[in-house]
Amino acid sequence: MTIGVMESNGIPVVLGWLGTATSLAGRVSPREKDIRLSATPGNVSLPESGLIDRIVAGEQELFYSLVQPYERAVYGAAYAILRNEADAEDAAQEAVVKAFQHLKSFRREAKFSTWLIQIAINEARMKLRKNRPHLYESVDEGKQTSDGEYIPKDWADWREIPSEQLNRKQLREAIQKAIDSLSTIYREVFVLRDVQKLSITETAQSLGITEASVKTRLLRARLQMRDALAPGLDGGWSFGDGHWKKVRPW
Amino acid sequence: MADHTKELAINCLHVAQEISNYLEGEIDDELRRRMEAHFSGCAHCTAILDGTNNVLRLVGDGEIFELPAGFSARLKARLAKVMHTV
Ligand SMILES: [Zn+2]
Numbered sequence: 001m002t003i004g005v006m007e008s009n010g011i012p013v014v015l016g017w018l019g020t021a022t023s024l025a026g027r028v029s030p031r032e033k034d035i036r037l038s039a040t041p042g043n044v045s046l047p048e049s050g051l052i053d054r055i056v057a058g059e060q061e062l063f064y065s066l067v068q069p070y071e072r073a074v075y076g077a078a079y080a081i082l083r084n085e086a087d088a089e090d091a092a093q094e095a096v097v098k099a100f101q102h103l104k105s106f107r108r109e110a111k112f113s114t115w116l117i118q119i120a121i122n123e124a125r126m127k128l129r130k131n132r133p134h135l136y137e138s139v140d141e142g143k144q145t146s147d148g149e150y151i152p153k154d155w156a157d158w159r160e161i162p163s164e165q166l167n168r169k170q171l172r173e174a175i176q177k178a179i180d181s182l183s184t185i186y187r188e189v190f191v192l193r194d195v196q197k198l199s200i201t202e203t204a205q206s207l208g209i210t211e212a213s214v215k216t217r218l219l220r221a222r223l224q225m226r227d228a229l230a231p232g233l234d235g236g237w238s239f240g241d242g243h244w245k246k247v248r249p250w
Numbered sequence: 251m252a253d254h255t256k257e258l259a260i261n262c263l264h265v266a267q268e269i270s271n272y273l274e275g276e277i278d279d280e281l282r283r284r285m286e287a288h289f290s291g292c293a294h295c296t297a298i299l300d301g302t303n304n305v306l307r308l309v310g311d312g313e314i315f316e317l318p319a320g321f322s323a324r325l326k327a328r329l330a331k332v333m334h335t336v
Contacts, residue, residue: 060333064326071322076315085318093325097332168313175314195309200274219270226301229308 048112056104063100070113073196074120077206080191081124083180091127095120110205117192117206178228182221189214190221260284265295269302 048066055062067074074095079088099106099116106115179187179195192203193214204211260281265288271277272285289296 063333064329067325068322071325072315072317075317075321079315089318089321089324092321093328096325097328100329100332171308172314175309179309179314190309191315194306195314197310200276215271215274215276218274219267222270222273222302222305223266223298225305225309226298229305230301 049108052103052106052112060100063103066112067096067099067116070116073113073198074116076191076196077117077120077188078124080179080187080195081121081128081184087127087131088124091124092120095123098123111202114198114202114205117196117198117202118208121188121206174229178225181228182224186217186221186224189217190225193218194222260288262288262292262295265289265292266298269295269299272299273303273306 051062051066055066071092075088075092078091078095079085082088082091095116099119106112179190182190188207189203192198192206193200198206200211200214204214207214265285268277268281268285272282277285289299
């Protein structure tokens with residue numbers, strides 16, 4: 001199921017990660033050129049290592065400044081699994097507390113942010129199992145056999161284009177609804193990679209799956225998202241100063 | 251149309267299966283070239299590419315998952331509680 005090993009308290013052991021770590025650094029894809037416009041919390045190059053040393057040595061009050069850049073990523077990861085604000089906050093905060101309590105056991109092979117997100121994912125999954133055990137079984141692992149065979153919808157299947165202009169709030173709601181409609185395994189990779197901008201490697205490490213699985217699931221997730229949102233992107237929505245290309249051939 | 255036979259040697263289904271890797275820059279040059287040739291002759295796949303790229307731009311603006319109001323304050327308070335027990 002997963003290649004990661006998990007201790008009983010939910011703190012992931014990072015051994016075994018290095019085998020799958022192929023760096024994508026330096027590659028500029030069309031996608032990165034297009035979307036890497038905003039700051040990426042996962043890539044902040046703070047002197048984290050020194051900060052961690054000081055916290056472990058006793059300056060506990062510095063811990064919040066260590067996790068602060070990743071609050072949103074941790075919350076987003078939990079939300080991707082739990083789809084509920086209160087549960088996601090609870091899991092995210094529990095994860096931060098556990099990271100604090102186990103900071104000494106953090107092995108520096110991986111980035112701190114990846115370790116933190118991995119704890120949040122474990123936390124969210126445990127919570128999901130506890131809250132909705134039957135649902136977890138069927139949603140989480142049940143759909144893998146159909147991976148990669150998703151066929152994008154044809155034009156004829158599309159709904160009518162919404163005629164009204166959507167404001168930012170409406171747009172965000174539409175996107176959230178589309179994300180919610182994904183199965184858990186697709187939602188996880190989509191949120192980590194495309195919303196939180198983790199690398200493929202970090203996404204694989206965080207979820208305890210292979211990079212190949214990340215790529216396969218990403219394809220499915222992206223095509224489904226596009227099918228869910230495309231009717232609204234057909235020039236009928238305005239988004240701040242953004243300009244969206246027409247997505248239909250006419 | 252006969253001129254396009256070679257360019258379209260990669261079919262629409264194959265393009266759809268590789269579109270995500272294409273956007274990642276995770277395909278070799280030969281496949282990229284064939285896909286680009288296909289896009290130039292296939293409005294259907296171009297629409298899927300543009301739509302998928304639009305989705306990535308939409309969700310990548312960092313505003314999808316707003317932290318609930320008061321999240322940071324509650325987190326700090328919770329940390330403060332455990333700090334001196336470790
Ligand atoms: Zn095509």
